[in-house]
Amino acid sequence: MSRTIYSLFLALFLSFFGSCSKDKYAIQADDDPDVDLNPKPDLGTPLGLGGLFLYGSNMGYYSGWSDEQLAEMLMGNAAKDIAGAGVNSLRPAMYDHFVERWGYDIRVHTFETYRTLGGKNHTIFLNGPADAHRDQSRYCDGVQSQTFANLYEPIWSSDGEVNPNNYYASYVYNVVKTYSPYVKYWEVWNEPDYTNN
Numbered sequence: 421m422s423r424t425i426y427s428l429f430l431a432l433f434l435s436f437f438g439s440c441s442k443d444k445y446a447i448q449a450d451d452d453p454d455v456d457l458n459p460k461p462d463l464g465t466p467l468g469l470g471g472l473f474l475y476g477s478n479m480g481y482y483s484g485w486s487d488e489q490l491a492e493m494l495m496g497n498a499a500k501d502i503a504g505a506g507v508n509s510l511r512p513a514m515y516d517h518f519v520e521r522w523g524y525d526i527r528v529h530t531f532e533t534y535r536t537l538g539g540k541n542h543t544i545f546l547n548g549p550a551d552a553h554r555d556q557s558r559y560c561d562g563v564q565s566q567t568f569a570n571l572y573e574p575i576w577s578s579d580g581e582v583n584p585n586n587y588y589a590s591y592v593y594n595v596v597k598t599y600s601p602y603v604k605y606w607e608v609w610n611e612p613d614y615t616n617n
Contacts, residue, residue: 474540474541477511487530491537491539495508495537496538510539516548517549519595524594525598532602543606544603545610546591546606546608547610554569571586592606
């Protein structure tokens, strides 16, 4: 039984490996040598997106390295003779607890650096409520909720402004207002099912 499973696995692996080979062999038609039967695909414009394909990175946090330094390693910096890893779009987080402590404009200079390095169409993660904005309900053996309090409050006040009592709406409004010149995609709650165990 195990020999059969092993043989099947090996056959599948070899067929997959062969189909993923970088070397493709073109067979020309005898009657028209100018026809390429294996044209190279245009990797620059994915269908439906109408633009250049971007290689992105979710940088995370690395003690001892600034976000600007990480971006230079990922995107390169010709002025410093740093080649980079070929990345041209980033996916940083802009947590509510971070902007509540440091202010909404704390990362504008960082995003200007990304732009200078050639980065564009970035994605920002929108989550991570500050303690004062977190729902205090407890679920599943006393685990505190990770969602925003007052989430179902009206988004708009009667005067047409964003309701400051809807913490999430206020947070999203201020982040988008501040970073929209640099960001194309807004990721609402990155990995909501992620746990630490």
